[in-house]
Amino acid sequence: MTEQKETNKPTKPLTLSTTARTGASSSKSDATQVRQKFSHGRTRAVTVEVKKPAKRTSGASASPASPAASPAKPPPAAAPSTGGGRTLKLGGGAASRPAPTRPDGGRGIVLRTLTEEEKEARARALVDANREAEVARQRAAEEAARRAAEEKARKAAEEEHKRRLAEEEARRKAEEEMKRKADVMVQKRLDQAASAPQTPIARQADEIKAGAAPSTSPAQPVRRPPGAPAPAGASSTGPGGVLRRPPMRPAINKRLPQPPGARREAPKRRSDKIDVARAVAGENDFRSRSVAQQRRRLERERRREHANDTPQQKVYREVTIPETITVQELASRMSERGADVIKTLMRMGVMATINHAIDADTAELVVTEMGHRPKRVAEGDVELGLSDMVDPEGSQVSRPPVVTIMGHVDHGKTSLLDALRATDVAAHEAGGITQHIGAYQVTLPSQQKITFLDTPGHEAFTAMRARGAKVTDIVVLVVAGDDGVMPQTKEAIAHAKSAGVPMIVAINKMDKPGADASRVRTELLQDEVQVEQLGGDVQSIEVSAVKKTNLDKLEEAILLQAEVLELRANPNRPADGVVVEAKLDPGRGPVATVLVQRGTLKVGDVLVAGSVWGRVRRLLDDRGSAVDSAGPAFPVEILGLDGTPQAGDEFHVVESEARAREVADFRSRRERQAQLARAAGGRGTLEEMLKGIREGTAKELPVLIKADVQGSAEALAGAISRLSTEKVAARVIYSGVGGISEADITLAKASGALIIGFNVRANPQAREIARRDKVDIRYYSIIYKVTEDIQSLMVGLLEPTFKETFLGNAQIREVFRITKVGNVAGCMVTEGQVKRGAKVRLLRDNVVIHEGTLKTLRRFKDEVREVQHGFECGMAFENYDDIKVGDVIECFEVEEVRPTL
Incomplete structure (x- = not known):
């Protein structure tokens, strides 16, 4: 663009100076200074030499050319180059020189060699011209870039302005919609207030409509002729054709386009409130609710309107009730509110909070009262289904x-x-x-x-x-x-x-x-x-x-x-087996060597072994190689347990981690309770063995005999074996000669046997192991003492029999409620006698509904031991209050009969 302007600009003529060139004293040439002018006020001095034509000696005389012969036609100076590689040719070759006179009378051009100074001057002029051209090009490029940036910024500002206008329009429409919904809600409230004139709001609305406009209303009355249509924006019409128009207010969020970079002021928050008077008078200049609040209100109204459309059916569930359960857990299992469960307990006379633990009987009553089906389970039921799976026919290989x-x-x-x-x-x-x-x-x-x-x-x-x-x-x-x-x-x-x-x-x-x-x-x-x-x-x-x-x-x-x-064995089922040994490896953690008995153990299975559980992360065979699965009778090492199990613990694969954690926690609690019981009871192996026999887990009395000589050991074994009967069997698992060793303690521990030492003693290591494992060792020196103790133990293993003796009956005539005592039955002894502390049964329509013991037996206000036939008395039961008039109380005694061999 600059180059074009400079080209179209008229060229000014060069001006000549009469100053002689330094060092040019030749009479044949004159040197002049030429002032060359450029654009933007730039000038440059150029030296121009004019050669005089040489005179010929051949006689052809020619008129000498004067330097000022044609002053009107000065030699044109070359324009500065603006690009393209053009150069400036100045000096003697660029100016018109008088041509030498030819023989035929014409003029010729005489050429001469430039001097060093002329060459340097021309080179400097060329360099300056190129530099000026480069500067001009750079300025032109900068100017073009600046104009492009300004154009881009202008377009961006226009787009931002359009976007803001669109946002303002959308916001204005949303506010209008909110205002319309608010008007609908106000009208609805006014209609409701008008339908109930006894309320203060309705009375105030009637007064306002009657003409008592509130003084606080800023609305200005506007007269309009009767029958004229109300102008747009009017909210209500008063008496006498007075149109109440809301005051003018600036449009909210009505922003005008602002130049880029200008600071925008935030709109001021409204602080006015709406009241009934202003709402009735048509005042709509009140603070509008947020969109979220309006949405919530509409949702509540929609639910209120459709509340009676489709009544929900209550779902009755089968509720599992353990031995103890909290109120919150019980409510969760019934899908009921905790407050409803607490109310039910309060109606039953039980004061409990949401975190209170209740027993299984109370929980069962609550579940039945609320219409659900109770299912009583014991704490040990978590182990059900672990090992009682029956393999189908044809599945075993x-x-x-x-x-x-x-x-x-x-x-x-x-x-x-x-x-x-x-x-x-x-x-x-x-x-x-x-x-x-x-x-x-x-x-x-x-x-x-x-x-x-x-x-x-x-x-x-x-x-x-x-x-x-x-x-x-x-x-x-x-x-x-x-x-x-x-x-x-x-x-x-x-x-x-x-x-x-x-x-x-x-x-x-x-x-x-x-x-x-x-x-x-x-x-x-x-x-x-x-x-x-x-x-x-x-x-x-x-x-x-x-x-x-x-x-x-x-x-x-x-x-x-x-x-x-x-x-x-069946390989196509969840695996179970036994732990052969276990250890804690410093680098790998708990490592258990297990033997799969049934099913197939795979990597990723969740298993529980004793009181520990985990997910199988890796399986290793006996050669240390990793395997993906292990079938029946295949020994592998398991990595991934959360603890170290004991040798002999059974492991079972379960369906989820929650089930494995539940079983492991139950077994851990059971082991802790057993340890506490052993610590409290001391050497209680025989008592535990008797309890096991009564529960059916043991059916014989195992005995381990160690004597000083072989004859004594054989005699003891024969005498103990002859004590066996059809009810209880005494079995000698081992009889030997010598002191009691660690191996004897281990065998007795494994078999649950009693160790009899006849004229022998246990070594210190065996005594320590026996004290640790709670194994009973009894020392004897007389053989009949052994048989007497064994016989008494066998008698103790037999289950005792109980004989019931009837005492009498009493009929309930009245039920009294006494604070801190509960329900007390006023009874008449109709048969036999009634004793305090005896067993009683509560009969209702000849059906036993409760069996327990008497808590109190009174005659008038005195506590008595027994009441005979024909007398009145007051009775209360232990932990039971559900008694009614007409029930019969049967009193009896239970006598234990000692068994015999």
């Missing part, structure tokens, strides 16, 4: 047997296990095994599997039986061929018989010279173990763990015994 290897110390149990394990390694072609759990599975060449439990001693085995977990299917009794039957061998036999599992005798170390299998079989007869070679039903295999001989026969014997047992 064969499972591998679970085998425990037991025997005396140094009889080759570990060597036999290592030999079987090496066979399994060879079958799987594995380089090594990480045997880090107490159970593993061996796969035979025939692809059949056997699960072995590697129990450290007999403690874990008996601990599992103590918790009612029957884990082992077969016991392999390892007996050394050179040593024969030893004391711990007899203990292992006692453990196996107590568990009720079949045995397989493995006579080990047959590679030694002194091994004698016949002697071992004969010695086993003393412990009532009769092998097949001697006409019994117990298999015996002669093996050598060192030479690895007859290991295949031992495995075949195990599989044969498993076929006889017909071991089957």
Whole structure:
């Protein structure tokens, strides 16, 4: 744009200066200064030289050209370049020079070489011209950018202005709609007030309509002729054709467009209020309600109008009632309001708050009173459904047997296990095994599997039986061929018989010279173990763990015994099993080794084991490899429990975490209560055993005998066995010779037995374990004292019988309500007598509705012990007040009859 303007601008002529050029004293040329002018007031001085034509010597005389020969036509100066790479040509070559005279009389141009000063001057002029052109271009670009920014800002301001106008219009429409709804509501209230003239509002409205306009109304009356239509915006018409018009008020939120950046003032908040007088007079200049408040009011009116359209039907539910429950929880289970439940309790005479705990009887009465169906449950019912699932027919498949290897110390149990394990390694072609759990599975060449439990001693085995977990299917009794039957061998036999599992005798170390299998079989007869070679039903295999001989026969014997047992399980169900061992790993947390008995355990299952629960995060097999699932008779390690369970605890997979947490909490409370009871009662094992027999959980009296000599032990065992009757059986689970050891305490703990020490004592370690596990040890030195105590214990195990003796009847003639006592029945003894403290039954229409004891028995105002036939008395019951006139009270006594063998 600038370049075009400069091009169209008329060019001014150059002005010449008469100042001679410095150093140019030649007579043939004159030097002049030319002042060149540019746009924006810029000028520049340029030196112009004019060459004089040279005179020829050939005689052709030509007139010399004068520098001022044509003053009207000065040499034009080149315009400054404004771009495009054009340059300025100034100097002697740019000015008109007189041409030399040719022979034919014409003029020629004489060229000369520029001097260094002229060259520098031309270069400086070219640089200045380029710089000026670049500055001009930059200024032009800046000007264009500024104009574009101003245009963009102007368009944005116009868009903002339009948007604000649209918002103002929408706000104005919303306010008009709110105003219209408010007018409708005011008219509705006025109609309601007019329909009830006895109210103060209606009276005030009538006075205002009668002409008593309030003095506080700012409305100005406006006269209009009769019959003329009311102008728009008028709210009401008074007497005499006076139109009451609301005062003019500025439009709210009516904002005018403001320039960008101007500060907007917030509208002032209205402080005036509406009253009945102004509403009746047509004053609509009142504060309008918010949109949310109007919406809530409309919603309430809509619900009020449709309240009687479709009456809701009350839903009656089956309410589960535990032993104790809070009022809030009971109301939640019935889907009733807590206030209604509290009112029901108050009508029953029970003052309770929302957090008050009530018993099951009161809760059942409340549920029945409110129309629901009560369902009484005990606290222990949370365990129902965990292990009583019955597998359908045809769902069970064969499972591998679970085998425990037991025997005396140094009889080759570990060597036999290592030999079987090496066979399994060879079958799987594995380089090594990480045997880090107490159970593993061996796969035979025939692809059949056997699960072995590697129990450290007999403690874990008996601990599992103590918790009612029957884990082992077969016991392999390892007996050394050179040593024969030893004391711990007899203990292992006692453990196996107590568990009720079949045995397989493995006579080990047959590679030694002194091994004698016949002697071992004969010695086993003393412990009532009769092998097949001697006409019994117990298999015996002669093996050598060192030479690895007859290991295949031992495995075949195990599989044969498993076929006889017909071991089957259902893999397609939630898994359950038993905990073999558990530990707390520093890096992995609680780790439990479990043996799945039924179902399939998967990663992600929620299970509860004893008093702990958790979600299975990872499963590891006996080789330390992660697996996704574990079927029946498969030992795995579980990671993800919230605590460490105990060996022998049963685990069950449940459907949700809430159920698992509920069962675990119940078991934890039960364990704490049992511990407190043991701590309070001291050595209460026998009492607990008697209670278990009465409840049906125990049916015999187990006894463990340790004597100083074998004859005494046999005599005691025979005498105790002869005490058994059809009602109670005394069973000797083990009898031996020697002091009472830790193994005896463990066996007695697992079997719930009483330890009898005849002329022997327990060592300090055994006494400590017995004190910790609450195992009773009784010491005797006379044999008949043993039989007397055992007989008395057996008599105590029998359930006592109760004999009921009728005393008399009394009829209720009147019911009195006494404060702090309750309902008292005024009775007449119609038969026999009535005693205080005796058992009573309340009969209504010959139906027993209550059975309990008498709280008070009075004759007039005196407390008496008994009332005879034909006398009046007052009676009150323990914790029962529902008595009516006409009820019959039956009084009787209960006598306990001691049982006998």
